[in-house]
Amino acid sequence: MATSAPLVIVLYIVVPIVTIFFFPVSSWALGRWYQNRLHGALLENEKLEGATLQDSNYLSTFSEMNGMSAQSSTLLHVSICVGPSIGQMFFMWVKGLFGGRLHSYDVVLDYGRREVLLRLRRQANDLGCTAIQNVRIETSVVSFAKNNKSRQSSVEFLAFATGILQ
Amino acid sequence: MQPEATISLHMSNVETIPGKSITSSLGLVTGSTVRAKHIGKDIFAGLKNIVGGELKAYTELLNESRNEALQRMMMQAHSMGANGIVNVRFATSNVAAGASELFCYGTAVIIE
Numbered sequence: 063m064a065t066s067a068p069l070v071i072v073l074y075i076v077v078p079i080v081t082i083f084f085f086p087v088s089s090w091a092l093g094r095w096y097q098n099r100l101h102g103a104l105l106e107n108e109k110l111e112g113a114t115l116q117d118s119n120y121l122s123t124f125s126e127m128n129g130m131s132a133q134s135s136t137l138l139h140v141s142i143c144v145g146p147s148i149g150q151m152f153f154m155w156v157k158g159l160f161g162g163r164l165h166s167y168d169v170v171l172d173y174g175r176r177e178v179l180l181r182l183r184r185q186a187n188d189l190g191c192t193a194i195q196n197v198r199i200e201t202s203v204v205s206f207a208k209n210n211k212s213r214q215s216s217v218e219f220l221a222f223a224t225g226i227l228q
Numbered sequence: 229m230q231p232e233a234t235i236s237l238h239m240s241n242v243e244t245i246p247g248k249s250i251t252s253s254l255g256l257v258t259g260s261t262v263r264a265k266h267i268g269k270d271i272f273a274g275l276k277n278i279v280g281g282e283l284k285a286y287t288e289l290l291n292e293s294r295n296e297a298l299q300r301m302m303m304q305a306h307s308m309g310a311n312g313i314v315n316v317r318f319a320t321s322n323v324a325a326g327a328s329e330l331f332c333y334g335t336a337v338i339i340e
Contacts (some may be wrong), residue, residue, distance in 0.1 A: 073324075076306050089278050089279070092278060092279050093279050093280040093281075096280065097281050100242075100281050107233075125242040127246060131290055132246035133247045134245075134246070134247045135238070135246040135247060136238075136239070136240075137239035137296065137316055139298075139318065141287065141290050141291055141294065143282065143283045143290060144280075144281060144282050145277065145281075146280045147277060147279050147281075148278060150280060166280075170280060170281070174282075177282070179296070190232065195246070196241050196242045198241065200320070201324065202320040202322075204290070204320070204322065204328050205322065205326075218320060220294075220318055220320065222316070223241065224240040224241050224242050226246055226247075
């Protein structure tokens with residue numbers, strides 16, 4: 063085997079060190095970039111589709127209908143799983159030692175909640191509903207990680223409502 | 229366990245079924261399912277965790293399991309002779325590491 067010494071040093075010493083030290087940083091940066099992009103796209107969609115989705119004004123948490131007539135109704139339910147990236151989790155753990163605002167969670171949870179409502183409205187629109195009554199949003203932590211050490215947890219948002227068909 | 233045929237009933241999460249009138253109430257119906265994740269999807273979701281954001285594998289898994297729980301609830305209501313379910317609620321709980329239970333419940337009614 064004619065492997066040169068510098069190559070061995072690079073492969074077995076430099077690469078692991080670089081990976082170990084820069085993985086959280088790169089994951090944090092990638093996650094921040096990706097999630098901000100998702101959030102931006104969502105805001106654009108809300109602006110574009112908010113006007114076209116006909117039920118946009120009739121999303122309510124009331125259970126009784128205020129002066130509306132209905133032919134029939136249907137149950138709508140949409141869920142989405144979101145989670146911060148591994149690097150963001152690591153830095154949030156560090157931040158958690160001091161307390162304070164966790165910006166990464168702010169962004170990703172806000173994204174999930176808005177996205178699930180947008181999807182609910184899309185589903186209602188596809189089914190031909192003219193109003194959405196009794197909207198409920200539930201939040202739960204789902205962690206499918208088999209081992210407890212790497213607890214990669216994600217947050218599930220479930221929105222369910224009754225769609226009114228007129 | 230797969231349901232034999234897809235049953236469709238009138239469902240709502242309000243106290244009535246809008247546009248219909250309830251003639252009698254038959255009682256509580258429930259449906260639940262416990263799901264664990266496919267290992268291939270697990271690895272893929274682990275890769276997706278590098279950037280975070282939406283985890284589509286989990287979203288799909290939870291959606292299809294919730295539909296199954298709804299189907300079970302509908303089968304129970306159907307066997308009771310109901311043609312509607314009102315006040316449907318959903319609940320999700322983490323029963324064990326690597327599994328979560330999706331549960332839904334409502335009141336079976338006869339409507340016309």
